[in-house]
């Protein structure tokens with residue numbers, strides 16, 4: 001197979017013989033080699049074309065050998081393109097020249113007269129550096145686009161009532177402080193939404209926001225998921241891998257469902273947070289970590305501390321500031337605004353002409369308990385928008401209507417003797433039956449994430 005030549009090179013030197021000889025030799029190894037004897041044309045050349053490497057002489061005026069001209073043109077090139085890879089051509093091979101050249105921003109230098117093999121080796125190394133730089137900036141822009149895409153769906157936070165206004169106020173106060181924040185609230189109250197808003201308004205907003213659903217991380221993978229591992233550390237460790245702490249370096253780490261981790265896991269997490277260092281599984285090298293930590297839970301953490309299920313010292317580490325998100329049933333004043341927001345959103349998405357809720361539907365919504373909170377409301381509206389054939393949504397367009405009436409039919413349950421867990425169990429069984437055991441659909445219907453539903457199935461032995 002013929003190897004594809006890569007790399008574009010511009011050589012600038014006042015010696016035409018040298019230029020031609022270099023071009024003939026380098027053309028055999030690189031995709032394109034341009035030559036120029038007049039350095040004054042450098043700005044025009046760089047505006048019209050892009051080069052992977054620029055090979056630049058240090059002296060252009062006859063009898064001048066101070067190298068000042070080379071530095072002048074080096075600065076000009078870097079002004080035009082700060083990521084340019086410039087290799088200087090110098091007649092002096094001393095350490096002073098080398099240090100000066102690199103300090104001024106050149107990548108390397110070659111000695112005149114050069115040996116072709118050495119020149120080739122220098123240019124190949126410079127090309128590798130350019131490729132690596134290109135890859136990094138490509139990955140950075142990919143990462144920015146991906147983050148912006150993920151973030152878009154978490155942008156609009158609706159909350160007109162006093163409870164959410166207090167939350168907005170807290171976001172404003174804490175965002176730029178770098179303090180650790182614990183967000184508490186039932187499923188679907190918007191904990192991740194608020195965590196992302198804090199990150200977006202923080203001093204780290206141009207860095208990554210990394211989430212870990214601790215409820216979905218198994219015991220055996222906890223350390224490797226959070227702290228990473230070295231190749232061979234365990235059977236499945238086929239290669240070195242960074243954990244979430246490292247991936248979040250300089251950014252924000254969002255530990256969701258922190259109330260779900262076991263005591264040994266809490267101890268490991270606490271050590272990492274206290275020392276601000278982590279060690280990959282199978283390695284003994286500690287890595288410094290600089291992250292802003294935001295955690296969230298729907299568990300009653302204070303009760304868990306009383307019963308010895310959550311460590312007090314870990315809580316102190318994570319809850320410098322605590323933000324409590326009220327359940328939707330306690331802020332019904334927000335329901336009309338949330339409903340409007342999601343009706344608009346899903347009407348556009350599904351290309352339907354649906355404008356609003358009927359008064360009767362809104363009244364039903366305000367009475368309903370919303371166990372899955374805003375996520376459940378969002379899904380109910382999505383479903384209603386898809387299914388409805390009229391432009392104003394009616395109570396019968398909503399699933400909760402039938403679920404509740406079915407509940408009543410269901411063996412005439414006496415609600416006075418049921419606790420929350422009993423009701424949860426009934427609702428989960430119903431959702432599973434209705435969706436023929438499909439976890440994703442049942443979870444959606446209940447306004448839960450798949451992992452939250454799995455945890456409940458385990459808890460209730462369903």
Ligand SMILES: Nc1ncnc2c1ncn2[C@@H]1O[C@H](COP(=O)(O)OP(=O)(O)OP(=O)(O)O)[C@@H](O)[C@H]1O
Pocket residue numbers: 153154156157158159185186187188189190191192193194256298338374375378448449452
């Ligand atoms: N105040 C709000 N305004 C608009 N949308 C909201 C609001 N609160 C929550 N949502 C929406 O509800 C859904 C669930 O929110 P989010 O994932 O942040 O909740 P959560 O509390 O983290 O849930 P879980 O505990 O299940 O992880 C998301 O689609 C989110 O955009």
